[in-house]
Amino acid sequence: MSDPSISTTLREQTLHLLASGKVASRAELVEALQVAPSTVTGLVRRLLEEGAILEEGVGRSTGGRRPRILRLRGAEGVVAVAELGAQHARVGLCTPDGRLLAAEEIAIEIAAGPGEVFDVVAEAFGRIRTTSAPGQAMLGIGVALPGPVDFPHGRLVGPARMPGWSGVDARVDLAERFNVPVVVDNDAKSAAIGEYVVRDRAGEEMIYVKAGTGIGGCLVSGGQIYRGGRGLSGDVTHVRVADSGERHCSCGSRGCLETVASGAALVRQLAEQGLKVARTRDVIAAVTDAEPTAVTLVRHAGGLLGVALSGLVNFLNPDAVVIGGALSSLDVYVAAARGMLYERCLPSMTQSLSIEASVAGPDAALVGLGHLVRAAADVRTA
Incomplete structure (x- = not known):
């Protein structure tokens, strides 16, 4: 059973540290997170039970017993993410643990309405998967929109600069197109999550x-x-x-x-x-x-x-x-x-x-969406 004293934030920080390669053992987690060894023991136990990480092999000794190596499970599949603007969109792919694999910018006209815009984005998703992750299954989708979003429901609420979008249930629309879990959020909020992750200041x-x-x-x-x-x-x-x-x-x-x-x-x-x-x-x-x-x-x-x-x-x-x-x-x-x-x-x-x-720069929202999709869809690296 998961330890209720372990916060979601501490869990996310641990996964991020392992994904970035900054830590590879329990001792290094204790130092990086600045928490008690007992807390790290609980964290590792929880992540092992979830199947999110593996603990195997032995690392180099620094004077005591050689440490066991922690790593994320091998990623299978990708998460497609897109941040839409008034006249352009940035689309990309993330690994199941939230790391950005690839990104590119495409032209759109948000005023063309959701149908036409999502058609263009869907085409871009297909193209970038073919070039950057051939053969990888799409595990989920995250989209950031430049207007107020009723989160987590994904419905647009009176967007001033998006004619034809008010009341649109973007999450349902995208889920029907791709048949995978979908997260839709506001662009600034998605970018803020990405910025927080990249800044890594707990x-x-x-x-x-x-x-x-x-x-x-x-x-x-x-x-x-x-x-x-x-x-x-x-x-x-x-x-x-x-x-x-x-x-x-x-x-x-x-x-x-x-x-x-x-x-x-x-x-x-x-x-x-x-x-x-x-x-x-x-x-x-x-x-x-x-x-x-x-x-x-x-x-x-x-x-x-x-x-x-x-x-x-x-x-x-x-x-x-x-x-x-x-x-x-x-x-x-x-x-x-x-x-x-x-x-x-x-x-x-x-x-x-x-x-x-x-x-985090122009990829902030894409990084944030990757983490949102993982949290919402329980996308794992197994």
């Missing part, structure tokens, strides 16, 4: 913000996503901010953060200034080329993001604020947000606060 309280065409976010507390009553938490994009010019937002309101600090807002603002931009990547290219107007507007946008986050930092007192998404690749955007947080937050809240760009 117990870190983190606010994660995904700044791309739109802006999403969430809180990771105790290794878990805070989802709220209906799973719709983290809608920072529609926080009202000063200096917004009271612009109309896609949600129907005025003055939302999205209207001044998102990729879509920057595309509109730069186009109004006469620059030839059509997508967020064009904004990034303009800033990389040091185009003065682009740099100025992006710096202002980053500062407004910092304004919106400052109240959350003062209220939640996180260890870290991590900015992901396409705009996180721009140092000027992240630096402006950081500067505004230091200016607006209490010194006691920023004294040990880490404010930085994502370390």
Whole structure:
């Protein structure tokens, strides 16, 4: 019987350490997890009972008895994952233990509706399986969507930038197409899970913000996503901010953060200034080329993001604020947000606060989806 005192977070950390090759014995787990040997004994016993790991052979002695080697069972099959954006999707394959095997970017138009978009994604899944995991069975699917998702049910709830998607039961649709377990979540929440896994900082309280065409976010507390009553938490994009010019937002309101600090807002603002931009990547290219107007507007946008986050930092007192998404690749955007947080937050809240760009990068959501599918579908490495 599983030990109820062993948390899901500790179990996930153990599997991640074994998958990464950072540890290979009980003694190394004790040191890496900073827990009592008795806790590691319980962990290993539980994972052996589940069939998730093997304990075999002997390792090199460091003065005492030679340790037994721990390893994950050999992976059979893959999990297909995809993060959808407004005009592109990132698709990939994960091993059953959550490691990303391959990833690529494809063009989509989210406004085309779920049927057409899922057709394109399904084709991409087939292609990447053929090239990167030939002969491997598909064990499950994870999809991240750029709108509010009623998790774990997978139903879209009033997505402002996804015409034709409101009320769509994406999980059921995909399950009928592929006949495998499916997880559907919000893109920012999926990315936050991936970021937390990659950062590998146990117990870190983190606010994660995904700044791309739109802006999403969430809180990771105790290794878990805070989802709220209906799973719709983290809608920072529609926080009202000063200096917004009271612009109309896609949600129907005025003055939302999205209207001044998102990729879509920057595309509109730069186009109004006469620059030839059509997508967020064009904004990034303009800033990389040091185009003065682009740099100025992006710096202002980053500062407004910092304004919106400052109240959350003062209220939640996180260890870290991590900015992901396409705009996180721009140092000027992240630096402006950081500067505004230091200016607006209490010194006691920023004294040990880490404010930085994502370390997981564009694959954060794919990594997070891999872990979500494993947890939801009980995909094992046997």
